[in-house]
Amino acid sequence: MSLKGTVRAMPTLLRVGFSEAVAYRAEMLIWVLSTTMPFVMLALWSSVAHEQPVLAESGRRFGEAEFTAYFLTTFVVRQLASSWAAWEMNYEVRTGALSMRLLRPLHPLVAYGAENIAALPMRIAVCLPVVALSLWAVGTSAVPRGGLRWLAFLAALLGAWLITFLANVCIGCLSLFMQSSVKVMEVWLAAYFVFSGYLIPIELFPGWLRQAVDFLPWRYQIGLPVELLSSMQEPAGALPLLGVQWAYVLGLGLLAQLLWRKGLSRFAAYGG
Amino acid sequence: MSRYLRLLLVQLRASALLAVQYRSDFFIDGVISLFWTATAIVPLLVVFQDRALLQDWSMAEAMVVTGWFVFLNAILEGGINPGLQAVVEQIRKGTLDFVLLKPADSQFLVSTSRFQLWRVSNLLAAAAIFIFAFHRMGRLPSLGGILASALLLVAATAVLYSLWILTVSAAFFVVKVDNLTYLFGSIFDAARWPATVFRGVVRFVFTFVIPLALMTTYPAEALLGRLEASKLLFSLLGAAAFTALARWVWMRSIAHYTSASS
Numbered sequence: 400m401s402l403k404g405t406v407r408a409m410p411t412l413l414r415v416g417f418s419e420a421v422a423y424r425a426e427m428l429i430w431v432l433s434t435t436m437p438f439v440m441l442a443l444w445s446s447v448a449h450e451q452p453v454l455a456e457s458g459r460r461f462g463e464a465e466f467t468a469y470f471l472t473t474f475v476v477r478q479l480a481s482s483w484a485a486w487e488m489n490y491e492v493r494t495g496a497l498s499m500r501l502l503r504p505l506h507p508l509v510a511y512g513a514e515n516i517a518a519l520p521m522r523i524a525v526c527l528p529v530v531a532l533s534l535w536a537v538g539t540s541a542v543p544r545g546g547l548r549w550l551a552f553l554a555a556l557l558g559a560w561l562i563t564f565l566a567n568v569c570i571g572c573l574s575l576f577m578q579s580s581v582k583v584m585e586v587w588l589a590a591y592f593v594f595s596g597y598l599i600p601i602e603l604f605p606g607w608l609r610q611a612v613d614f615l616p617w618r619y620q621i622g623l624p625v626e627l628l629s630s631m632q633e634p635a636g637a638l639p640l641l642g643v644q645w646a647y648v649l650g651l652g653l654l655a656q657l658l659w660r661k662g663l664s665r666f667a668a669y670g671g
Numbered sequence: 672m673s674r675y676l677r678l679l680l681v682q683l684r685a686s687a688l689l690a691v692q693y694r695s696d697f698f699i700d701g702v703i704s705l706f707w708t709a710t711a712i713v714p715l716l717v718v719f720q721d722r723a724l725l726q727d728w729s730m731a732e733a734m735v736v737t738g739w740f741v742f743l744n745a746i747l748e749g750g751i752n753p754g755l756q757a758v759v760e761q762i763r764k765g766t767l768d769f770v771l772l773k774p775a776d777s778q779f780l781v782s783t784s785r786f787q788l789w790r791v792s793n794l795l796a797a798a799a800i801f802i803f804a805f806h807r808m809g810r811l812p813s814l815g816g817i818l819a820s821a822l823l824l825v826a827a828t829a830v831l832y833s834l835w836i837l838t839v840s841a842a843f844f845v846v847k848v849d850n851l852t853y854l855f856g857s858i859f860d861a862a863r864w865p866a867t868v869f870r871g872v873v874r875f876v877f878t879f880v881i882p883l884a885l886m887t888t889y890p891a892e893a894l895l896g897r898l899e900a901s902k903l904l905f906s907l908l909g910a911a912a913f914t915a916l917a918r919w920v921w922m923r924s925i926a927h928y929t930s931a932s933s
Contacts, residue, residue, distance in 0.1 A: 439861040442868075446869060586699070586706065589709075599713065
């Protein structure tokens with residue numbers, strides 16, 4: 400289908416996705432609540448910092464306030480840059496429901512993306528109390544000033560969402576080759592938890608690991624946007640990292656395209 | 672009693688056959704458990720980089736708690752989750768009828784219906800953590816300590832299982848709760864550190880409301896030989912009461928079941 404048609408279909412797709420998110424709001428609330436890991440980490444780290452602030456190798460001092468800002472931002476970024484296309488694709492490939500999508504005059508990958516984006520308004524609504532709480536806890540002075548920083552943050556957030564979504568699509572496409580790729584997704588998620596800065600700010604990693612993490616994709620899903628918003632990273636200094644992030648977006652995009660094409664020719668559409 | 676033992680063996684054999692069929696899962700589960708163990712250990716390494724003690728816990732001692740967390744997680748994901756997760760689906764579809772018709776206790780049947788035996792790899796990870804921690808401390812746990820922690824392990828498993836039964840019982844009243852199970856998993860995540868690390872309200876909740884302290888901190892303290900006898904006694908009594916409560920709720924909920932379709 401042409402680009403023009405896709406663009407024209409977009410508002411409808413988003414509206415449908417939004418209605419779905421509203422209809423299953425209780426379910427989504429539980430999903431959001433089940434990502435409480437940042438709060439658990441916050442409890443641990445603030446108790447650690449309560450005894451004595453943690454000193455990073457870079458010389459930055461992590462006190463209770465820094466950890467509070469960091470982990471509350473982490474929670475919000477995780478909510479915004481989230482995707483579940485891999486599970487959906489696995490389900491649809493297994494049941495054959497994917498054939499329904501193939502019949503529509505719209506690229507299925509675009510449809511998956513639209514569904515994930517359409518849930519954002521509801522997710523933002525859930526995040527608002529957390530944002531209010533963090534403002535109350537750390538004070539409004541922690542809110543970054545300067546358009547450049549916000550611009551860099553938005554670019555990093557968009558990149559983070561794209562990496563998450565495209566990785567989901569790539570792994571979802573694998574289900575066309577190997578029946579079920581849910582386990583692969585589990586491995587990806589486990590690595591993501593360790594290396595993204597979700598559990599520990601990346602600055603606190605030991606030096607050698609910190610350098611390795613800069614080359615891995617996960618750091619760009621959480622760490623980079625969070626660091627930009629919580630002023631741990633200067634916008635100008637973050638430019639190389641943003642470059643790597645968007646290189647990952649490009650690479651994963653090409654890979655997704657390739658896997659989708661190769662995989663689809665193997666799709667047998669059982670059931671459906 | 673011997674009938675239920677035989678039944679358990681039959682169910683275990685079915686799960687074993689399934690596990691052997693998907694042998695490659697052993698390696699994948701192994702890799703995953705390696706990563707999850709890392710998520711539990713890496714924060715400890717970072718915390719103890721610049722200090723020797725965190726609220727009276729040395730790094731090796733805190734690792735014992737993490738070891739119990741990995742151990743219990745293996746029990747949860749290998750023995751408790753698979754069977755009970757299926758119940759939620761059965762309640763929604765109405766296929767629970769087939770379970771209820773069988774001439775055996777329904778709670779027993781659903782709890783033993785499925786095991787994920789390859790999660791054993793997590794037990795190996797836990798054992799490795801214990802060995803590493805006690806090697807670092809340069810001593811062995813006392814015999815009494817091992818016995819006490821074994822008792823607490825039983826209590827912890829009972830509490831974990833009962834919490835699950837309570838969650839599943841909710842499925843009789845609310846239609847869609849399969850993701851409640853994830854919520855439970857994410858709360859359990861907090862059990863990987865000594866409960867005393869948490870402060871204020873959080874600590875109260877994790878000690879009394881959702882007894883995470885009982886699950887990992889107390890067994891670790893027992894293994895380290897510094898658990899007071901009163902804590903042990905209260906844990907065992909509490910676990911027994913909790914199990915009885917879960918059983919009562921299950922019986923009440925099952926009476927509430929009105930076969931969805933069919």
